[in-house]
Amino acid sequence: MKFFNAVADCxxxxxxxxxxxxxxxxxxxxxxxxxxxNRAVKMQGGSEE
Numbered sequence: 001m002k003f004f005n006a007v008a009d010c011x012x013x014x015x016x017x018x019x020x021x022x023x024x025x026x027x028x029x030x031x032x033x034x035x036x037x038n039r040a041v042k043m044q045g046g047s048e049e
Contacts (some may be wrong), residue, residue, distance in 0.1 A: 010037040017043055 010033050011022040017040035025033055 007033070010034065013037050013040045013044075016040075 007030070008022075011025050014025040014033070014036045015022045018036070025036060028036065
């Protein structure tokens with residue numbers, strides 16, 4: 001799983017990949033946000049480390 005430095009990075013990554021704006025993802029629990037962020041990174045071709 002790729003780690004991000006701030007929650008804002010996770011929100012931006014999810015919003016850019018899946019749409020809906022950052023408010024949608026800001027309502028998620030942190031663990032759920034990290035799961036969605038991981039999916040977004042994988043869809044964008046990011047490598048797992």
